[in-house]
């Protein structure tokens with residue numbers, strides 16, 4: 001029997017940074033165990049310390065590393081230490097970060113001699129082929145060299161500086177030949193860890209080729225596990241997983257008909273058992289009847305995400321990103337609104353050909369569509385993606401800055417490793433100054449629209465013919481007039497740029513200079529990432545500010561930009577929306593009250609239902625109306641707030657990270673007394689898809 005260890009390592013100086021069950025190595029392990037049964041003794045590891053303890057106690061014959069953006073450097077450092085101490089151990093690396101191009105593979109293997117084999121694409125069969133060869137040759141003088149000289153399908157290796165590779169293997173079309181790592185008990189120990197979120201893979205493969213994305217360079221056929229297998233896994237997790245959140249690893253949930261059945265199963269599970277407490281899933285990028293049906297089924301747990309990234313036609317083309325027509329977007333947004341489904345989109349600044357001016361147009365255009373949530377990020381150059389390659393960098397003249405991956409440091413006796421994120425801070429189409437300006441737009445857009453704290457105020461201004469960017473410019477360029485927003489923006493830019501470095505060497509120096517501090521002050525380590533910077537500012541400027549300074553500044557800027565003739569009415573409706581924004585807020589620092597009532601002299605419910613198309617002033621109700629303000633799903637909100645309390649967190653991490661945008665605030669669900677409407681807009685268990693398209 002040979003010993004095989006599979007390691008998808010998460011950095012852990014400050015607790016585990018990637019808080020998920022390592023599903024990728026789970027599939028490889030389950031398939032290997034099924035193929036070789038008693039010939040292999042196989043174990044899975046999530047962090048370095050237990051892995052290394054086991055290596056020292058019982059040195060392995062083969063180690064497979066799962067290599068992703070969050071652990072690429074740690075995997076290589078662990079493999080280096082392993083090879084130094086156990087040169088007879090065969091090392092294999094696979095996962096999303098492994099490039100498919102032989103030229104890139106050769107350079108990688110030359111730079112990392114501690115790695116014997118690269119596996120790309122579906123890893124189960126290629127890894128099993130390596131294991132089979134090892135079993136055949138294990139008693140020879142140099143089994144590793146013998147195996148390396150044999151071309152193995154789906155793998156690449158280096159012999160005498162020449163690449164040796166087998167044929168590329170086709171995607172595994174029948175995924176059900178891979179046993180479930182959950183149902184076979186491979187993950188039982190990890191499921192006891194409350195911090196590790198279970199992941200289910202429903203569908204494998206993405207048919208698109210977006211150049212900024214790792215999946216885009218590995219375009220593969222879309223395949224799925226069987227309904228019986230998936231529902232058995234979800235039920236197993238309901239009973240056994242200590243972490244109650246569930247993530248679907250699919251790149252496009254809703255892309256195939258089968259997903260509707262899975263959605264129904266999850267919804268029934270939620271209604272009956274309140275499991276999962278929170279669902280994390282990426283919607284299919286192209287919307288059709290299936291995705292709309294799923295949006296209705298999973299209304300309390302998901303939003304309908306129409307992921308745009310940009311709307312600039314030349315940029316979409318250069319990025320190889322498909323485009324969704326404005327007509328389709330509007331149709332789907334109307335559909336969602338009619339059915340009480342919350343919507344969202346995501347944008348990226350820095351894609352090939354995007355300028356700051358074109359990005360401003362994108363923001364204005366997307367705002368006019370009235371999504372419930374708009375997230376925006378800057379372009380990261382991800383290892384394994386097409387834009388990461390030297391040729392693409394040269395073509396677009398990308399210049400980068402480097403920062404530490406979130407919480408991504410591991411220290412243990414002879415091992416010191418950290419992950420490096422790379423941000424494209426300028427290109428031939430935008431300067432560093434443009435990028436800095438973008439950071440300020442980003443903060444405002446995230447605060448007002450991704451997290452939603454001033455959505456209604458801004459849509460109110462838009463309905464008077466003012467563009468979103470005009471409002472943002474007013475806030476950015478007049479710090480003394482809007483002091484709280486000014487301070488928050490300065491803090492954000494200062495902190496974000498303060499942790500970015502021009503070279504990896506400078507980042508290394510910074511990390512080394514901070515290690516002693518981080519060993520005793522773990523929050524200081526966490527606070528270097530963009531996400532945490534944002535959360536800290538939300539806690540300071542939104543949750544802890546009883547004066548509501550940020551919202552008041554936005555309210556004042558809204559008034560200052562008004563150029564109509566009905567100022568008094570506009571002032572009244574703007575004041576109403578400021579009060580409403582405060583009432584809609586769920587403050588995780590305070591006791592959670594699910595339902596509130598709100599009285600206004602305007603029908604704000606109808607105004608939102610009709611997607612802010614007319615000014616609020618045309619919805620006057622002089623006798624007043626009382627509305628119900630309620631969360632989209634009380635259970636998920638309560639469970640996230642409870643997790644923050646249990647973990648004694650002051651940064652509201654679980655609330656801000658795990659809840660989707662529709663769960664962060666209350667919504668107007670109807671008028672007091674109109675219980676039918678309230679029911680419709682909460683969580684209808686029945687599918688009533690009115691979709692005629």
Ligand code: SF4
Nearest residue numbers: 206208210213216251
């Ligand atoms: S961004 Fe989404 S759609 Fe595009 S390649 Fe990546 S996973 Fe596929």
